[in-house]
Amino acid sequence: MENIGALAILLAFCFAIYALLGSVIGKLTQRPFLIQSGQRAVYTVWLLVTVGAGVLIYSIMQGDYRLAYVWETSNKTMPIQYKFAAWWGGQAGSLLFWSWLLATYSAVVTFQNRRKFREMMPYVIGVMMSVQVFFLILNAFVASPFRLLVAGKGVVDLGDGQGLNPLLQYWTMVIHPPMLYLGYVGFAVPFAFAMGSLITKQPGEEWIKTTRRWTLVTWLFQSCGIVLGSAWAYAVLGWGGYWAWDPVENASLLPWITGTAFLHSVMMQEKKGMMKVWNMVLVSSTFFLCIFGTFLTRSGIVQSVHAFASSPIGQYFVWFLAIGISATVYLLLTRLEFLKSEAQLESVLSRESSFMFNNLVLLASCFSVLWGTLFPVITEFFMNEKISVDKPFFDRVNIPIALFLLLLTGIGPLIAWRRSSFDSLKRAFRWPTILGVSTAVVLMALGMRHVYALISFALCAFVTTTIATEFWKGASAIAAKSGQNLIAAMIELTHRNTRRYGGYLVHVGIVIMFIGYTGAAFNQSKTVELAQGESTQLGPYTIKVVGYEEGEESNQYRWDRVIVDLSKNGEHLSIEKPERRFFIASQTPTTDVALRRRLNEDVYINFAGTGAGNNVVMQTYIFPLVSWIWIGFLVVLFGTLVCLVPDKKKLVFPRMEVVETGVGHVKPAKV
Amino acid sequence: MNKNLKFGLLAAIILGTLGWLAAGGVEQTATYYKELAELKQMGSESFDKRLRVGGDIKANSIVREGDKVHFTLIQNDLTLNVVYTGSDPLPDTFKDGSQALADGKLAADGTFHATKVQAKCASKYEAKPTGVVTRG
Numbered sequence: 001m002e003n004i005g006a007l008a009i010l011l012a013f014c015f016a017i018y019a020l021l022g023s024v025i026g027k028l029t030q031r032p033f034l035i036q037s038g039q040r041a042v043y044t045v046w047l048l049v050t051v052g053a054g055v056l057i058y059s060i061m062q063g064d065y066r067l068a069y070v071w072e073t074s075n076k077t078m079p080i081q082y083k084f085a086a087w088w089g090g091q092a093g094s095l096l097f098w099s100w101l102l103a104t105y106s107a108v109v110t111f112q113n114r115r116k117f118r119e120m121m122p123y124v125i126g127v128m129m130s131v132q133v134f135f136l137i138l139n140a141f142v143a144s145p146f147r148l149l150v151a152g153k154g155v156v157d158l159g160d161g162q163g164l165n166p167l168l169q170y171w172t173m174v175i176h177p178p179m180l181y182l183g184y185v186g187f188a189v190p191f192a193f194a195m196g197s198l199i200t201k202q203p204g205e206e207w208i209k210t211t212r213r214w215t216l217v218t219w220l221f222q223s224c225g226i227v228l229g230s231a232w233a234y235a236v237l238g239w240g241g242y243w244a245w246d247p248v249e250n251a252s253l254l255p256w257i258t259g260t261a262f263l264h265s266v267m268m269q270e271k272k273g274m275m276k277v278w279n280m281v282l283v284s285s286t287f288f289l290c291i292f293g294t295f296l297t298r299s300g301i302v303q304s305v306h307a308f309a310s311s312p313i314g315q316y317f318v319w320f321l322a323i324g325i326s327a328t329v330y331l332l333l334t335r336l337e338f339l340k341s342e343a344q345l346e347s348v349l350s351r352e353s354s355f356m357f358n359n360l361v362l363l364a365s366c367f368s369v370l371w372g373t374l375f376p377v378i379t380e381f382f383m384n385e386k387i388s389v390d391k392p393f394f395d396r397v398n399i400p401i402a403l404f405l406l407l408l409t410g411i412g413p414l415i416a417w418r419r420s421s422f423d424s425l426k427r428a429f430r431w432p433t434i435l436g437v438s439t440a441v442v443l444m445a446l447g448m449r450h451v452y453a454l455i456s457f458a459l460c461a462f463v464t465t466t467i468a469t470e471f472w473k474g475a476s477a478i479a480a481k482s483g484q485n486l487i488a489a490m491i492e493l494t495h496r497n498t499r500r501y502g503g504y505l506v507h508v509g510i511v512i513m514f515i516g517y518t519g520a521a522f523n524q525s526k527t528v529e530l531a532q533g534e535s536t537q538l539g540p541y542t543i544k545v546v547g548y549e550e551g552e553e554s555n556q557y558r559w560d561r562v563i564v565d566l567s568k569n570g571e572h573l574s575i576e577k578p579e580r581r582f583f584i585a586s587q588t589p590t591t592d593v594a595l596r597r598r599l600n601e602d603v604y605i606n607f608a609g610t611g612a613g614n615n616v617v618m619q620t621y622i623f624p625l626v627s628w629i630w631i632g633f634l635v636v637l638f639g640t641l642v643c644l645v646p647d648k649k650k651l652v653f654p655r656m657e658v659v660e661t662g663v664g665h666v667k668p669a670k671v
Numbered sequence: 672m673n674k675n676l677k678f679g680l681l682a683a684i685i686l687g688t689l690g691w692l693a694a695g696g697v698e699q700t701a702t703y704y705k706e707l708a709e710l711k712q713m714g715s716e717s718f719d720k721r722l723r724v725g726g727d728i729k730a731n732s733i734v735r736e737g738d739k740v741h742f743t744l745i746q747n748d749l750t751l752n753v754v755y756t757g758s759d760p761l762p763d764t765f766k767d768g769s770q771a772l773a774d775g776k777l778a779a780d781g782t783f784h785a786t787k788v789q790a791k792c793a794s795k796y797e798a799k800p801t802g803v804v805t806r807g
Contacts, residue, residue: 357681387703391700
């Protein structure tokens with residue numbers, strides 16, 4: 001079986017090389033059938049990688065523990081969905097998963113554009129296949145998932161495996177890696193089109209228009225992946241954090257930041273023909289940061305809490321990055337004349353300028369995160385001393401950046417293109433400013449003294465007001481014209497320009513998420529050792545230990561838990577059961593925290609261990625407003641989906657009247 | 672004033688502020704990686720730096736006492752007594768034999784006061800059963 005898989009991957013590698021050479025040489029020598037055969041090779045690559053992946057999944061499902069990969073990532077007692085997740089649960093498998101996604105994307109892109117962009121497409125395919133070849137080299141020769149376990153000269157079958165890391169056996173962790181991968185691999189598509197456009201010296205924005213939806217969808221996948229990871233860390237890891245500025249988390253954030261910058265700056269190119277070189281730089285940076293992220297997590301060059309294996313695979317990535325970046329820079333430099341800006345910045349008080357500041361601070365944020373993550377590597381190189389920086393460094397730089405971005409979110413949409421006068425700004429921002437400032441004043445009067453929190457809440461009010469004004473202005477104009485009610489008019493308004501109003505909805509979601517993040521300024525926590533019947537006070541909550549249980553769950557893990565009576569201001573709320581688990585196959589302990597989620601604050605109780613005698617060590621937390629992060633993200637998701645809906649065409653029909661409806665003739669459906 | 676100059680000036684102010692914040696952040700949180708052997712040689716200068724030391728957790732050395740956790744790190748033949756006083760719970764991977772990284776400061780009595788501990792199961796993923804190797 002494993003031979004078929006390995007053979008399929010090897011053949012896929014050959015076909016990918018053929019697709020690359022066939023398309024490019026076919027184009028250069030003007031041989032249509034060679035281009036055509038290159039396109040077909042793309043589909044073949046997809047088919048072959050799918051066979052390879054299928055064999056791997058089959059081996060995991062069947063429990064073929066002769067295979068090293070299957071032995072490492074699965075075992076007999078794992079439920080089927082986690083066995084499937086084992087596909088990307090380890091290094092070799094996740095690289096194969098990456099390959100498969102890329103092959104799928106390439107096949108879809110090739111099929112969608114089989115009759116379009118005759119000039120550019122062979123190169124687009126060429127670029128995608130170069131990346132594919134690189135990953136297939138890893139799959140076939142460096143980190144093959146089909147390696148067998150051998151002792152001496154014979155193959156051994158160990159009968160049962162180690163199992164997927166129990167920490168990963170959680171529903172968000174089943175979909176978190178595929179989401180991230182869908183996002184990261186997806187950026188290969190806009191990148192390939194950008195390069196295709198550069199190689200063929202296209203003057204226009206064709207590549208941006210074609211890949212607009214791709215970019216949005218992959219951005220959405222990235223965002224989902226990151227937020228799911230946060231949600232998982234919050235609920236599972238037992239320390240109640242959703243972001244720790246760990247290198248691996250940073251690696252996933254970097255391309256998201258440049259991707260976000262790209263989504264904004266393409267508007268400058270589409271509307272004004274500006275920032276053409278910059279967009280090329282952004283899309284390439286995003287793509288290479290995706291690759292770099294994989295390198296960072298897989299090479300072990302920086303210490304991370306994510307227990308990934310360190311392996312010699314890093315050097316392959318370094319080579320790929322070096323060659324890829326050099327080629328991109330060369331292409332860009334030799335084609336600068338085709339990327340001349342069609343307009344100039346006219347005023348600092350303009351929409352253009354707000355976009356530029358947006359890009360500037362996003363890039364500054366990206367750079368600071370990259371710098372902080374690589375600080376140990378940099379200092380070791382220059383000072384021969386490994387020095388790392390920590391959460392406070394990232395917070396210090398990125399909180400002000402985030403707040404500034406929030407401010408721009410409010411300003412950007414209301415400020416005019418080209419130039420704005422102070423008078424018009426005063427008019428546009430009077431109410432948002434009043435509401436923002438009064439929010440801060442009220443909160444201060446209520447006793448809030450945290451400066452960043454005050455600024456953040458004030459800005460949230462400011463931005464919400466600007467967006468509400470935009471919706472209200474547009475909708476009331478439509479309502480006045482058509483006589484619709486305001487809600488219907490708002491839907492109509494959104495439908496007419498889904499990108500603009502969908503974008504506003506995304507901003508609303510971001511504001512809600514900011515409210516949630518700001519809650520972290522008021523976290524409370526306490527670690528106590530308690531005997532049976534004893535209680536502790538945290539804020540208004542009383543946490544009382546009333547019992548202890550232990551047991552075993554279907555041969556998978558042993559558990560013990562504390563039974564806790566939770567009350568607030570003397571009033572009984574609920575019985576909570578924070579639990580510890582010990583997974584037998586992998587000999588790994590995990591925690592299952594008790595979490596009482598509410599809109600205003602979450603109560604979070606972790607059973608950390610046993611102390612002297614029968615005492616239990618309890619870690620208790622209050623996390624205000626955390627739920628707003630997850631709710632805000634749902635709004636972001638919804639807003640992005642709205643952006644993807646095509647605009648309603650403003651078709652003008654001659655007035656029609658309904659003469660007769662067919663309702664009377666319709667037979668009632670059988671119930 | 673020229674608008675490009677204005678824009679440049681504003682950008683410079685923003686980046687300058689961020690750079691200043693970043694520099695402060697580095698100073699505040701810079702943590703030096705040290706091997707146990709290096710730590711023992713550093714002497715008194717080690718007391719005022721934030722340090723990160725790594726090693727294996729000595730078997731049966733983890734003792735919980737209230738909100739503190741005592742344990743011993745071992746690397747080659749050297750040992751270091753660590754007391755963890757941080758507020759975050761220790762990770763699930765923190766157990767006898769794991770590799771741990773402790774961040775904190777060395778006290779004059781030779782114990783290490785850690786405010787943050789990371790732990791990794793000793794190369795769980797790429798571990799092979801004894802005597803078994805992989806073949807491509």
